[in-house]
Amino acid sequence: MATTTQDSSLDATQAALLAKVQPAELHEQPLVTNDRDFNWVTDKICRIVETKTPTWWWICMAVALMTASFTGLGLLWLVSSGVGVWGLANPINWGWAIVNFVFWIGIGHAGTLISAVLCLLKQGWRTSINRAAEAMTIFAVVCAGIFPLFHVGRVWFAWWLFPIPNSNVIWPQFRSPLEWDVFAVSTYGTVSVLFWYMGMIPDLGVLRDRAVQRLKAGAYEGSNAMAKKMAEGMDIFRKNFYAIFAMGWRNAGNHWRNYEMAYLVLAGLSTPLVLSVHTIVSFDFALAVLPGWHTTIFPPYFVAGAIFSGFGMVLTLMLPLRALYSLHDLITQRHIDNMCKICLGTGSIVGYAYIMEFFIAWYGANPYESFAFINRAFGQYWWAYIMMFSCNVFTPQLFWFKKVRENTALVWIMSIFINVGMWFERFVITVTSLANDFLPSSWGYYSPTMVDILTFFGTFGLFSVLFLLFLRFLPLMPIAEVKFVMPQADPHGHHGHEKGDHH
Amino acid sequence: MSEKYGIIASFPDTPSFFHAAEKVRDAGYKKWDTYSSFPVHGMPAAQGQSRSKVPIFTFFGGITGFCLGLGMVWYMNAFNYPLIIRGQPFFSPVFPFPIMYELTILLSAFGTLGGMFITNLLPQHYNPLFNSDTFLEVAGDRLVIAIEARDGKYDTVATRRFLEEIGGTDIEEVSA
Numbered sequence: 001m002a003t004t005t006q007d008s009s010l011d012a013t014q015a016a017l018l019a020k021v022q023p024a025e026l027h028e029q030p031l032v033t034n035d036r037d038f039n040w041v042t043d044k045i046c047r048i049v050e051t052k053t054p055t056w057w058w059i060c061m062a063v064a065l066m067t068a069s070f071t072g073l074g075l076l077w078l079v080s081s082g083v084g085v086w087g088l089a090n091p092i093n094w095g096w097a098i099v100n101f102v103f104w105i106g107i108g109h110a111g112t113l114i115s116a117v118l119c120l121l122k123q124g125w126r127t128s129i130n131r132a133a134e135a136m137t138i139f140a141v142v143c144a145g146i147f148p149l150f151h152v153g154r155v156w157f158a159w160w161l162f163p164i165p166n167s168n169v170i171w172p173q174f175r176s177p178l179e180w181d182v183f184a185v186s187t188y189g190t191v192s193v194l195f196w197y198m199g200m201i202p203d204l205g206v207l208r209d210r211a212v213q214r215l216k217a218g219a220y221e222g223s224n225a226m227a228k229k230m231a232e233g234m235d236i237f238r239k240n241f242y243a244i245f246a247m248g249w250r251n252a253g254n255h256w257r258n259y260e261m262a263y264l265v266l267a268g269l270s271t272p273l274v275l276s277v278h279t280i281v282s283f284d285f286a287l288a289v290l291p292g293w294h295t296t297i298f299p300p301y302f303v304a305g306a307i308f309s310g311f312g313m314v315l316t317l318m319l320p321l322r323a324l325y326s327l328h329d330l331i332t333q334r335h336i337d338n339m340c341k342i343c344l345g346t347g348s349i350v351g352y353a354y355i356m357e358f359f360i361a362w363y364g365a366n367p368y369e370s371f372a373f374i375n376r377a378f379g380q381y382w383w384a385y386i387m388m389f390s391c392n393v394f395t396p397q398l399f400w401f402k403k404v405r406e407n408t409a410l411v412w413i414m415s416i417f418i419n420v421g422m423w424f425e426r427f428v429i430t431v432t433s434l435a436n437d438f439l440p441s442s443w444g445y446y447s448p449t450m451v452d453i454l455t456f457f458g459t460f461g462l463f464s465v466l467f468l469l470f471l472r473f474l475p476l477m478p479i480a481e482v483k484f485v486m487p488q489a490d491p492h493g494h495h496g497h498e499k500g501d502h503h
Numbered sequence: 504m505s506e507k508y509g510i511i512a513s514f515p516d517t518p519s520f521f522h523a524a525e526k527v528r529d530a531g532y533k534k535w536d537t538y539s540s541f542p543v544h545g546m547p548a549a550q551g552q553s554r555s556k557v558p559i560f561t562f563f564g565g566i567t568g569f570c571l572g573l574g575m576v577w578y579m580n581a582f583n584y585p586l587i588i589r590g591q592p593f594f595s596p597v598f599p600f601p602i603m604y605e606l607t608i609l610l611s612a613f614g615t616l617g618g619m620f621i622t623n624l625l626p627q628h629y630n631p632l633f634n635s636d637t638f639l640e641v642a643g644d645r646l647v648i649a650i651e652a653r654d655g656k657y658d659t660v661a662t663r664r665f666l667e668e669i670g671g672t673d674i675e676e677v678s679a
Contacts, residue, residue, distance in 0.1 A: 038540070038644035163575055171579035175591050180601035187605040191612045198616055206540060209633075209642035216636065247620065248627030251641050253524070253537035255623045257547040261555035262619035266612060269561075273608045280601055483541035491521035491543050 029334040031124055031485045036329055038483055045203075045477050046210055048325055050238075053472065056324070061468050067461025074455030075150055083153050085451045092434045092446040097151040099426040100456050102281055103309070104144035105185065106302075106422060108192070109274055110310020111137025115195060116270035119263070125338055127481040128330040132321070133314050134196040135474075139466040140313075141189040143459040148181075177283035184280040191273055195266045197245075202259070203475040205249035208242035211235045241473075278302045285429065291372035292433030295360065301353035305422060308346035308392070311339050312418030317467070319412045321476070330477060333406060340399040340411060343418060347396030350425075354389065368438075376432045380445055384428050391421020508631035508679040509535075509651035510662055511638060512671025517543060520646040523669040524549045527648060530665060534654035538638070538647040557618040564614020565607045572603035631679045638677070649677070 010018070032041065078085055088095045111133035118126040149158050160166045161182045172179050214220075214235050222228040249255060282298035315336075322331045361373040377385045395417045398404045405411060436443050470476075483489055514520035517539075524537050528551040537546060547555075573596070580586065581594035591598070620626065632638045632649060641647055648671065650662050659676070666674050 042540070042643050163579060165584075169584065170586070171584055173586055173588055174576045174580050174599050174602055175588050177601075180605075183602050183605040187609040190609060194612050194616050198619065202540070206642040209639050212633070213636075213639050213642075216639075247625045248630065249625065250627075250630055250632060251538045251540055252623075253539070253543070253546050253550050254552065255625075256539075256542040257550075257552055258555045258557050258619050258622040260542050261557040262615045265558055265561050265615045269608050269611050269615070273605075276601070276604060276608075283601075480541040484544075489517055489541055489543065491517050491545055491549075493516075493518035 029332065030487070031127065031332065031334070032482065033329045033332050036486075038486070038488060041330070041482050041486070042206060042210075042479055044325075044327070044330070045475050045479050045482075046207055048471065048476055049207065049473060050210070057468060057472065060464065064461045064464035064468060068458050068465050069461070070454040071146070071458025071462055074451050074458060075146070077451055078150055078455070079155055083151070085449060087446060087448040087452050089444060089446070091437045091439075091442050092431060092444060094430050094434060095446055096427075096448050096452045096456055097147040098284075099423065099430050100459065101144050101147040101151075102302075102426045102430075103423045104140045104147075104459065105188075105281055106278065106306035106309045106426075107313045107419075108137040108140035108144070108188070108310065109278060109303070109306035110314050111135070111140075112188075112192060112195075112270050112274040113307050113310065114314070115199070116267040116274060119267040120271060123338075124485040125335050127485050128327075128477050129314060129318055129335060129339075130481070131196075131199065131474075131478050132318060132470075132476055133310075134192065134199070135467065135470045136310075136313060136317060137192050138189065138196060139463050139470075141185065141192065142466065143463050145185065145189070146459065146462075177280065177287045180280050181284055184277045188273060188277045191266075191270060195270055198259075198262060198266065199478055199481075200474060201246055201249050202251065202480045203478060204242045204246035205251065206479055207475065208239060208246050211238040211242065215239060275303055278306045285433075290433055290437070291366070291368040292376065292429070295357065297353055297356060297360070301350065301357075304346045304349040304353065305392075305425060308343060308350055308396070309418060309422035311343045311346070312415045312422065315339055315343070315411060315415035316419060319408055319415070321471075323408075325476070327477075330482060336408070336411060337402075337405050340405045343415075344396045344399040347392060347399075347418070351393035354393065372433060372436075375436050376428060379432065379436065381428065381432045381435070384424050384432070388421055388424040388428050391417045392425060395421065506678060507652045507659070508677045509649050509654075509657070510659075510666060510674060510676050511632070511635060511647050511649040512666035512669075513637065513673040514646045514648065514670060515672070517646065519670050520648070521546065521549055523648055523671065526669045527650065530656070532650055532654050532656055534651040534657075536649055538632075538641045538645075538649060540642055540644070556622050557615060560614040560618025560621065561611045562614075564617075565611035567614075568606035568608070568610030569603050571610070572599060572606035575606075576602055631677055635675065635677045637673055637675060652679075 036044075086095060086097065111130075114126045114133045115130045118130075149155060152158055152161075157166075161172060161179070163172055165171055172182075174180075215232070218232075220228040220231045222231055279299040279302065282302035285293040286295060286298040288294060318331060318339075319336075322328060358373050358377075361369045364370075395414050398414065404414075431446050435446055512523075514523055520537065520539065521543060524546065527535055528549065537543070537550060543549075547553075576599035577594050585593045637645065638647060638649075648666070650657060650666070656662075663674055663676075
C-alpha cells in the first residue's frame with residue numbers, strides 16, 4: 001500500500017533513476033502455498049480432529065502412556081522412600097531434578113516467543129505454528145513443575161510455597177529467589193493457558209458450527225447402522241464440548257474488535273513475562289554465592305538458551321506433524337527457514353555466553369571463579385561440557401546453509417541435538433559448580449540413580465500424552481489467524497498478486 | 504419483541520464485504536454487525552466502531568496485581584510474622600519486585616480475558632443467527648452482514664433492497 005502512494009508521487013528525476021538502476025522486484029514468499037482458499041484451510045485443520053482416530057495415534061498414545069508410567073512409578077518410589085533414592089549426595093544437592101526443571105521450562109519459552117513476541121513484531125509466519133507451540137509451552141510447564149514439587153522432599157507440604165500460612169502460621173519468605181520462582185512459574189503457566197485458550201475460542205466456534213452443520217445434514221457414512229450412530233454421537237459430543245468452550249462466539253465484527261485488542265494486550269503482557277520467567281529461574285543460581293553460578297550474565301544467557309531449546313523442540317514436533325498431516329502448504333519451507341534462523345541466532349548468543357563466561361572468569365582474576373570454569377571444561381565432567389558445546393555451539397552454525405535448512409530430515413536430527421545439548425548445558429551449570437565446592441575434602445562425583453533416569457525419561461511420555469490429546473481434540477493451528485495472513489483476506493483487494501505482497 | 508431477528512446478506516469476497524460494511528455504516532444503521540471467520544483488517548473503522556475498551560480492564564487488573572503483591576509481601580513478611588533472614592530488611596520495595604511484577608502480569612491477563620468476555624457480552628447461550636443454515640457457513644468462507652430488526656431504520660422491504668443494492672446475495676430473514 002505504501003509503495004503505491006509513493007509511485008504516484010515520484011518526480012521525473014526519481015523515475016529516471018529508477019529506470020536506470022532497474023530495481024529488482026522482491027517477492028515475499030507466500031505463507032500459504034498453492035493458492036489455497038479459506039474453505040481448504042478450515043477443512044484441513046478441522047478434519048484433523050473430525051476424522052477417525054488414525055492408527056498411528058493409538059500406537060503413539062500407548063507408547064506415550066507406558067513411558068509416562070515411568071514418571072509415575074519414579075515419583076511413587078520417591079515419595080514412599082524419600083529423596084535419598086535420587087543420586088543426590090552432599091555437596092551435590094541439586095541434581096537432575098533442577099536440571100530437568102530448567103530444561104522443560106526453557107522448552108516452553110519458544111511457544112510464548114512465537115505467540116507473543118512475534119505477534120508484536122508482526123511476523124505473519126508465526127500463525128501456522130503458534131497454536132502447537134503454545135500447547136508445547138503449557139505441557140512443558142506441566143513437566144517442569146513436577147520436579148521442584150517433588151524435590152521439596154515432603155511433597156504433601158508443597159502448599160507451603162503458596163502465600164497461605166502453613167501449619168505453624170508462618171508465611172513464605174519473599175527474600176528468596178526460590179519463592180520468586182514459584183510466582184514466576186505459576187504465573188507463566190496460568191497466563192500461557194489463558195492466552196492459548198483465548199486464541200482458540202474462534203476456532204472452537206468453527207468446530208462447533210461444523211458439528212451442527214453435519215448434524216443438520218444428517219448424512220453419516222458408515223458400513224452399518226452402528227458406525228453411523230457412533231459418528232453421529234461423536235458429533236453430538238463435539239457440538240456440546242466445543243460449544244461450552246467457545247462461549248457463544250459468533251465471529252461478529254464487534255467480537256473480533258475486542259478479541260484482537262485483547263490478543264494484542266495479552267501478547268504485550270506475555271513478552272515481559274517470558275523474559276522474566278527464565279531471568280528469575282537464572283536467579284535461583286545467580287543469587288547464590290557460588291563460583292560458576294554467581295554471574296551477572298545468567299539472565300540474558302538463560303533467556304537466549306531457553307528460546308534456542310524451545311525452537312529446537314518446535315522443530316522436533318512440527319516436522320513430523322507436517323509430514324503426517326500433509327501440512328506442507330501451511331508450514332512451508334519459509335517457516336522452517338525462519339525457525340532455523342532463530343536457532344542460529346539464539347545458538348550464537350549462547351555460544352557467545354559460554355565464551356564470555358570464560359573470559360570473565362579470567363579477567364575477573366578471582367581464583368575460585370577461574371577454577372570453577374577450568375574445572376567445568378577440563379575437570380571430571382569434561383564429557384558433559386563437550387556434549388553441551390558441540391551440540392549448542394557447532395550444530396546451529398550449519399543453519400547458515402540453505403541446503404541444510406531445506407533438508408527436513410537433517411533439520412529434525414539437528415533439532416534433537418539442540419534438545420540434548422541444552423539439557424547438558426543445565427547439567428553442566430548445576431552439577432559442575434556443586435561437585436567441586438570450597439572444601440576439597442567434600443568433593444564428590446554425582447551420578448543419577450535409576451529412579452532419576454526413569455522419572456525424567458517418563459516426562460517425555462507425559463508430554464507426548466498431553467500433546468497427542470491436544471492433536472486429537474483441539475485445532476492444531478489458529479484457523480482465523482492463518483486466514484488473516486492469506487491474500488484473500490485483504491480488504492483492499494491485493495488478491496491479484498498470487499505470490500504474496502510486494503515489498 | 505418482533506417475530507424477526509433481522510436480515511442477513513452474504514458477500515462474495517473480502518473487498519466487497521468491507522465496502523458494503525462502510526455503506527451500511529454510512530446509511531445510518533446502528534444495530535448491525537459483520538460476520539467473518541477471520542478478523543478483517545480495518546473493519547472496526549469501516550463499521551464505525553470506536554477503539555475497544557478491553558485495555559481498561561487490563562489496567563485495573565494490573566493495578567490490583569501490583570498493589571496485591573506489594574501489600575502481601577509487607578503484610579506477611581514485615582507485619583504479621585517478621586522473620587529474620589540473613590539480616591535482610593523485613594520490607595523494601597526492591598526485593599519483592601519479582602512478586603509484584605508477576606502478579607501485575609497475572610491479574611492483567613485475567614483482566615484482559617475477562618474484559619474480552621464482558622465487552623463481547625459472552626458467554627452467550629443462544630443467538631437466533633445460528634438458526635440460519637446460511638449463517639453457519641460463516642465458519643467456512645461465507646462473509647455475512649446482519650442488520651437487526653430492533654434497529655430504528657429497519658424496514659423489511661427497504662432494508663432488503665438496500666442490502667441488494669450494496670451487493671449482498673443470499674439475502675434471508677432470520678426469525679428470532
